[in-house]
Amino acid sequence: MRYSRALIPTLKETPADAEVVSHQLMLRAGMIRQLSPGVYSFLPLGLRTIRKIERIIREEMDAADGQEVELPIVHPAELWMESGRWERMGPELLRFKDRRGRDAVLAATNEEVITDLVRRELRSWRQLPLHLYQIRVKYRDEIRPRFGVMRGREFTMEDGYTFDADEAGLEASYQKLYRAYSNVFRRCGLEFRAVEADTGAIGGSSSHEFMVLADSGEDAVAICTACEYAANVEKAAIAPPPPSPRDGEVPAPERVATPGVRSVDDVARFFGVPASRVLKTLLFEGDGRVFAVVVRGDHEVNEVKLRTALGLATVAPVAEERVPAIAGAKVGSIGPVGLPVETIADAWVSTVTDGIAGARVDDHHLKHVVPGRDFSPTRTLDLRTAVDGDPCPRCGGALAIRRGIEVGHIFKLGTKYSEAMRCTFLDANGVERPAIMGTYGIGVGRTMAAAIEQNHDKDGIIWPVPIAPYHVTVLPLATTGEVMARAERLYDDLRAAGHDVLLDDRDERPGGKFKDADLIGIPIRVVVSDKTLKQGAAEVKVRRTGEVRMVPLDEAVAEVGRLLAALSAPTR
Ligand code: ATP
Ligand code: MG
Numbered sequence: 001m002r003y004s005r006a007l008i009p010t011l012k013e014t015p016a017d018a019e020v021v022s023h024q025l026m027l028r029a030g031m032i033r034q035l036s037p038g039v040y041s042f043l044p045l046g047l048r049t050i051r052k053i054e055r056i057i058r059e060e061m062d063a064a065d066g067q068e069v070e071l072p073i074v075h076p077a078e079l080w081m082e083s084g085r086w087e088r089m090g091p092e093l094l095r096f097k098d099r100r101g102r103d104a105v106l107a108a109t110n111e112e113v114i115t116d117l118v119r120r121e122l123r124s125w126r127q128l129p130l131h132l133y134q135i136r137v138k139y140r141d142e143i144r145p146r147f148g149v150m151r152g153r154e155f156t157m158e159d160g161y162t163f164d165a166d167e168a169g170l171e172a173s174y175q176k177l178y179r180a181y182s183n184v185f186r187r188c189g190l191e192f193r194a195v196e197a198d199t200g201a202i203g204g205s206s207s208h209e210f211m212v213l214a215d216s217g218e219d220a221v222a223i224c225t226a227c228e229y230a231a232n233v234e235k236a237a238i239a240p241p242p243p244s245p246r247d248g249e250v251p252a253p254e255r256v257a258t259p260g261v262r263s264v265d266d267v268a269r270f271f272g273v274p275a276s277r278v279l280k281t282l283l284f285e286g287d288g289r290v291f292a293v294v295v296r297g298d299h300e301v302n303e304v305k306l307r308t309a310l311g312l313a314t315v316a317p318v319a320e321e322r323v324p325a326i327a328g329a330k331v332g333s334i335g336p337v338g339l340p341v342e343t344i345a346d347a348w349v350s351t352v353t354d355g356i357a358g359a360r361v362d363d364h365h366l367k368h369v370v371p372g373r374d375f376s377p378t379r380t381l382d383l384r385t386a387v388d389g390d391p392c393p394r395c396g397g398a399l400a401i402r403r404g405i406e407v408g409h410i411f412k413l414g415t416k417y418s419e420a421m422r423c424t425f426l427d428a429n430g431v432e433r434p435a436i437m438g439t440y441g442i443g444v445g446r447t448m449a450a451a452i453e454q455n456h457d458k459d460g461i462i463w464p465v466p467i468a469p470y471h472v473t474v475l476p477l478a479t480t481g482e483v484m485a486r487a488e489r490l491y492d493d494l495r496a497a498g499h500d501v502l503l504d505d506r507d508e509r510p511g512g513k514f515k516d517a518d519l520i521g522i523p524i525r526v527v528v529s530d531k532t533l534k535q536g537a538a539e540v541k542v543r544r545t546g547e548v549r550m551v552p553l554d555e556a557v558a559e560v561g562r563l564l565a566a567l568s569a570p571t572r
Contacts, residue, residue: 001470001501001502001503002503002505003502003503003504003505003506004505004506004507006044006045006502007030007043007044008029008030008043008044008045008516008520009030009043010028010029010030010516010519010520011027011028011030012028013028014028015027015028018148019146019147020147020148020150020216020449020453021216021452021453021456022147022148022150022216022448022449022450022452022453022456023147023148023149023150023449025452025456025460025461025519025521026046026148026149026448026449026452027148028460028519029045029046029460029461029519029520029521030043030045030046030520031043031045031046031049031469032046032148032149034148037145037153038142038145038146038151038152038153038154039152039153039154040148040149040152040154040445045469045520046448046469048469048470048500049448049463049467049468049469050156050444050445050448052466052467052468052469053188053444053447053448053467054135054156054158054444056184056187056188056466056467057135057158057184057442057444058135060180060181060183060184060187061131061133061158061160061180063180063183064131064176064177064179064180065129065131065176066131066132066133066160066180067130067131067132067133068132068133068134068135069114069117069132069133069134070134070136071107071110071113071114071117071134071136072107072113073106073107073136073137073139074104074105074106074107075104075105075106075107075112075113076102076103076104077095077102077103077104077105079112079113079116079421080093080105080112082112082420082421083111083112083115083417083420083421084420085112086105089108091141091143092108092140092141092142092143093105093106093108093140093141094106094108094139094140094141106139107136107137107138107139108138108139108140109138109157109159109439109441110134110159110161111161111413111417111437111439112417112421114132114161115161115417115418115421115423115437116421117132118130118132118161118163118423118435119418119421119422119423119424122163122423122424122425122435123425123426124425124426125165125425125426125427125428127425128163128164128165128169128425128435129162129163129164129165129169129172129173130162130163131160131161131162131163131173131176131177132160132161132162133158133159133160133161133440134158134159134160135156135157135158135444136156136157136159137154137155137156137157138154138155138156138157138159139153139154140153140155141153147216147218147449148449149445149446149448149449150405150445150446150449150450151218151446152445155443155444155445155446156443156444156445157441157442157443157444158440158441158442158444159439159440159441160177160439160440160441161437161438161439161440162174162177162437162438162440163418163423163435163436163437164435164436164437164438165425165427165433165435165436166436167436169436170412170414170436170437170438173438174206174410174412174438177410177438177440178194178208178410181194181210181408181410181440181442182194182210184408184442185210185212185407185408185447187466188447188451188464188466188467189451189455189464189465189466189467190212190407190447190450190451190454190464191212191213191454192210192211192212192213192407193210193211193213193221193223193230193404194208194209194210194211194230195208195209195210195211195221195222195223195230195231195232195404196208196230196231196232196235196236197209197231197232197234197235197409198232198234198235198304198308199411206411206412207409207410207411207412208409208410209232209404209406209408209409210406210407210408210409210410210442211230211232211404211405211406211407212404212405212407212447212450212451212453212454213402213403213404213454214403214404214405214450214453214454215403215453216403216405216453217402217403217404217405217406217453218403218405218406219232219233219234219403219404219405219406220232220233220401220402220403220404221233221236221401221402221403221404222236222386222390222399222400222401223399223400223401223402224392224394224395224397224398224399224400225397225398225399225400226392226395226396226397226398227392227394227395227397228394229392229393229394229395229399233302233385233386233401234302234304234305235304235305235308236385236386236393236399237382237386237393238347238348238382238384238386238390238391238393238399239390239391239392239393239396240347240348240382241347241348241350241351243350244350244351244352244353245353246353246370250353250354250368250370250373251368252368253337253366253367253368253369253374254366254367254368255359255361255364255365255366256271256359256364256365256366256367257363257364258270258333258363258364258365259363260363261332261363261365262331262332262333263332264278264280264297264298267297267356267365268297268356270365271356271365271367273356274298275296275297275298276296276297276298276351276352277297277352277354277355277356278296278297278298278355278356278357279294279295279296279297279335279336279349279352279355279356279357279369279371280294280295280296280297280299281293281294281327281334281335281336281339281343281357281358282295282301282317283317283318283323283326283327283334283341284301284303284306284315284316284317284318285315285316285317285318286306286307286310286312286313286314286315286316287312287313287314289342290318290326290341291341291342291343291344292327292334292336292339292341292342292343292344293306293343293344293345293346293383294336294343294344294345294346294349294371294375294377295345295346295348295349295383295384296346296348296349296351296352296384299346299348299384299385299387300384300385301346301383301384301385302383302384302385303315303316305382305383305384305385306383309381309382309383310344310381326340326341327339327340327341327360328340328360328361329358329359329360329361329362329364330362332358333358333359333360333361333362333363333364333365334358334360335357335358335359335360335365335366335369336357336369336371336374336375336377337357337359337360337366337369337374337375338360338375339360339375342378343375343376343377343378344377344378344379344380344381344383345371345377345379345380345381345383346380346381346382346383346384347380347381347382347383348384349371349377349380350371350372350380352369352370352371353370354367354368354369354370355367355368355369355370355371356369357369386399386401387401388400388401405446405449405450405453406443406446407442407443407446407447407450408440408441408442408443408447409440409441410438410439410440410441411438411439411440412438413437413438413439414436414437415434415435415436415437416437417437418434418435418436418437419434422434423435423437448467451463451464451467455521456521459515459518459519460518460519460520460521461519461520461521462521462523462543462544463521463522463523463543464567464568465523465564465567465568466568468500468521468522468523469500469502469520469522470500470501470502470520470522471499471500471501471522471523471524471560471564472494472499472500472501472502472522472523472524472525472526472560472564473501473502473503473504473517473520473522473524473525473526474487474490474491474494474501474502474503474504474526474528475487475504475510475513475514475517475525475526475527475528476503476504476505476527476528476529477510477513477527477528477529477530478529478530479505479506479507482530482533483528483529483530483533484505486528486533486538486553487503487505487528488503490526490528490538490553490556490557491503493556493557494526494557494560497557497560497561499560499561499564502520502522504516504517517543518543521543522543523542523543523544523563523564523567524540524541524542524543524560524563524564525540525541525543526538526539526540526541526556526560527539527541532550533553535550536552536553537550537551537552537553537556538550538551538553538556539551540556540559540560540563542563542567544567
């Protein structure tokens with residue numbers, strides 16, 4: 001491509017409304033423009049990267065026995081009613097009526113449509129396993145679209161679905177897709193981890209999220225520093241604490257007036273103890289029953305773990321104004337001793353051998369509270385959110401908490417949709433069974449943004465070679481004469497060698513061309529000028545390392561090829 005003919009509207013200033021670096025750089029590099037909140041147009045340069053990511057995805061899905069399909073964007077509401085998601089999905093699902101007054105939705109995901117498609121064709125176990133996928137736009141009316149294409153309302157997603165005859169088949173399909181997704185993100189040049197994820201409201205038995213590690217990530221992940229364990233903090237398990245020996249006899253609980261002392265920090269300061277010696281008591285409500293949860297003052301109750309551990313459909317904190325009637329005191333003074341509702345404790349509460357707790361009398365606390373002696377939880381479970389340094393549930397090593405961007409998600413669905421929508425087949429014995437499904441998704445734009453979050457410097461993007469919009473930019477410092485003629489020849493030769501090349505033939509000052517080349521993040525820059533030609537050479541610069549060298553003109557194409565190959569070699 002000739003830059004003079006290209007639509008690459010780069011910006012010098014950082015747009016004020018772009019919070020994260022990938023959003024800023026995609027705007028500044030002229031790759032995207034916003035149409036409305038969360039809705040973006042891709043310009044030619046941005047679309048080149050999108051298409052490269054899509055090609056990698058397609059190759060890996062095809063290698064994983066996937067067959068590409070193309071499903072409609074507008075779905076009749078009846079299908080979503082059949083699965084029950086018409087009610088469950090809430091306002092994220094964009095709904096509208098057609099001219100006949102029929103309810104319709106825009107595709108947010110396609111479990112209903114694919115299940116409908118397959119149920120009409122599936123007869124026998126001989127047709128299974130089946131892996132169908134597509135790469136197409138989705139619409140979700142996100143409550144908080146932000147970070148550019150990272151969390152958009154309209155975005156392209158690869159969505160895949162597998163159908164198997166039995167659990168073993170599902171397991172094999174899931175493993176195959178786990179590997180395929182790992183390959184995709186590795187080939188995109190990303191540093192990522194597959195982490196165990198909560199299976200949430202969709203239900204299902206197992207799920208992994210592919211997380212690109214970056215400080216701007218919206219998710220927190222717990223990663224073991226000693227073994228392979230990695231999980232979303234929403235569900236990360238924590239090994240139980242070692243037994244805590246009691247040091248001497250603890251006196252009986254003693255009530256102390258604590259006017260105005262409410263938060264854990266207030267309590268710790270008032271009594272001159274660390275927050276880890278405070279016992280925090282919270283009331284929750286789940287599936288119509290109220291119960292109390294006790295955690296250490298320096299820990300937080302994890303509602304996802306709580307819901308899962310208790311096997312509840314929903315849990316939520318009890319509204320503050322209802323607390324006194326249930327617990328006998330306001331929030332801030334409630335405690336576990338004598339509490340008239342079921343009390344469940346986090347496992348780490350046992351490390352408190354002489355604690356401080358609310359006295360269940362407004363503005364009073366108890367000191368010398370001993371769990372097991374002064375109150376007896378009906379159950380002790382792993383209910384809190386992991387923090388840095390907590391012991392790994394698998395090996396006991398230290399967990400580290402990192403930020404992550406969820407770029408992909410794989411999920412064992414089981415028979416949730418195939419039962420609700422009667423997607424069945426006859427097994428080898430002629431018995432009718434529901435197909436066992438898996439669902440898989442990659443955010444294409446989010447993957448692009450995540451790549452920038454991981455690969456940039458103060459001057460701009462540093463594209464991993466496989467997803468760079470162009471591999472090489474040829475940059476003549478004059479647009480006429482010998483300099484331009486040599487640059488043109490290099491441009492042709494590099495393209496003939498199979499590289500994607502941008503020839504910066506604009507009549508611009510060198511400084512501006514250099515800045516744009518760095519901003520756009522093209523891996524290799526080849527400068528041709530009077531000075532380089534005097535040495536019969538071109539100046540070759542590697543964007544990632546900044547390494548610059550003079551290369552004889554007739555060796556330039558080979559050198560660029562060698563550098564690109566070296567840059568593409570997996571290093572992680
Ligand atoms: P999140 O928790 O970030 O909302 P999700 O659980 O809703 O994600 P899935 O339904 O599993 O996401 O979708 C699969 C993939 O689609 C995600 O891993 C992500 O890469 C991408 N994705 C989801 N929502 C968006 C969005 N609003 N904008 C861009 N990509 C998205
Ligand atoms: Mg979502």
